[in-house]
Amino acid sequence: MRPSVRFLNPSEAARRLGVSAKALRLYEQRGLVAPGRTAAGWRAYGPDELARAGQVVALRVLGLSLAQVAQVLSGDGQALEPALAAHQARLEQQGRQLAGQVEKVRALRAGLARGQTPEAEDLTGLLAPAAGLSVAFDLPWPWGGEPFVLGDIPPLTYITGPLGSGKTRLALSLAEALPGAIFLGLDRTAEGGAAVRAGLDAGPALAARIDRTRAWLVEDGATPSDDLLALLAALEAETAAALVIDMPEQGLDAPTQTALVAWLRRRGSDARPVFLLTRSSAILDLAALGIGEALLYCPANHAPPIRVAPYPGAPGYEAVASCLASPEVRARTAGMIAMMRHAESGGASTRPAAGR
Template identity: 65%
Template sequence: MNSSTRFFSPSEAARHLGVSAKALRLYEQRGLVAPGRTAAGWRTFGASEMARAAEVVALRSLGLSLAEVARVLSGEANCLEPALAAHQATLEGRIRELAGTAEAVRKIRADLSRGNAPEPGDLPRLLASAKALRIAFELPWPWGGELFELGGLGHLNYVTGPLGSGKTRLALCLAETLPGAAFLGPERLADGCAAARAELEADAALRSRVERALDWLVGEGASRSDALAALLVGLESDRAAILVVDLVEKGLDQPTQEALMAHLRRRGDGARPLFLLTRSSAILDLAAMDGGETIIFCPANHSPPLYVVPHPGSPGFEAVATCIASPEVRARTEGMIAWRPASTGS
């Protein structure tokens, strides 16, 4: 090795690339990056490996699936055009939004120069965003009517808690209270997902969006299934401004759950807020969360729900970590409840 070349361990490489160590390991497993080895056999990333990994990270940031990234790196650049077109559209949308905001600021400044104060509501509207939305409501049973305040929304919001903690009731309240929200429950799986199939047959635009999402997910390692298609019908529908999804992992294996989360994260901060009810660690991956994601935890003792910061040692973190489990464990224990024999009299 050239002594002047800087070599990184996998954790250092991931930090410099701005991705998780888990993501970097996934790129290795799919053959997208190939680290070198030290004399002792440790994996290491030199200049060429870091350059290759940076290409992968950039392509992933454009929304390409792992399969599409592999094709681009092998010289098939045709799948790059739609991704770049979508990225351009996003940038142009941000430019239009910023131009509108700048014009509103210019108008307020012009009014101030003439001695006119801003109209009531001008400044809040200027600074308003989905993340600024704050709503308070009284909690239903099994709580005692305590007031729950929903803070600023992230693009991904998780609701979790042990069995019987009231998380589904909280989710229904969120769907009823949040403006333009809808609830997507387990009934989407009824009758072999017949309702979802009928909706796809009746809406060509929705069918096209679902098919594109399915192709991307399969390229990411997901398995096609009626359960995944039914979930995507709800996720890709544009009828609701905010969507609350119960049992999001129902019917999905672990690779599909992981691919689904990669799909939802690539939407970015400006996407429609989602509330995902889950107890799967593949959906609520504490190590993969970013700044646009929040956790609402419902304690077993029916204390009011609380926000949990995804860092060890923060209030509620250990409770969340012990509440969620891998898809394999969740499938093995589905429907099981704790049982304690009745005490016998002396």
């Protein structure tokens, strides 16, 4: 190993690449990457190894399976055609959305030239391309019936807030107000849970989609489980116009959460809306938010929920950051809360709480 070159251990390399260390190990097992070794035998990633791993990650983002990645890296460019066609379609859709945003900005500038100051709603609408869907309803308790309007709903919206802020009630209200929406609660993996049954008893077409997505996630480091199956059964089914998912991190380890969100982002700008009620920093990675994603925050003081722009300094951004914790911390918190409830109930058996 060249002493003047900076080498990273697997965890550092995974963070640099935006994947899990587990995914990086899978890439190595498939022969797609070959990290160097230190004198003590530890894996190490230098510039060449990172560049190679970066190629694998880029091809995965395009939607290729690891088998297809291997084909492309071995020189078979034809394996790229379906992925490039799908990526082109997504880019063209984004281009149309961005063109609409440009027209909005042009209109606002023209208004300024005439002495017209834009409304706050007009400026907020510039933060993300319009998804053509909006919803309005009266907020439930603890807000006391205040009107709430959410416009330009993108394919992926995160809902977060501190304990007791009312975010679960907001999520339930969204599911009730959005036509054709389904709320996927924490009982989705309970014995006989409808979501798990849907995954196990799916028809051939749905079963194939679930298996294909599950395989893609496992290749990206996810761990198969009933919790993951319940999510995929709902996400791949075509019965709901929108999905509101309570704590998608329930029962999923950190690599699985990371892989799941990466897959959700790949769905494209015209995908049906999915709302994720979460306090996991692996699900809601503030540094990774982009076009096609929105963030709703429920303040601790029961002020109405607000849409938070995804950059430091924006109103509510720091409050959102303070609500999030890593999957490991969330798991410890869930265990402590479960123990407390078990003690309070006199030792009666209860399903572990997830600590919202």
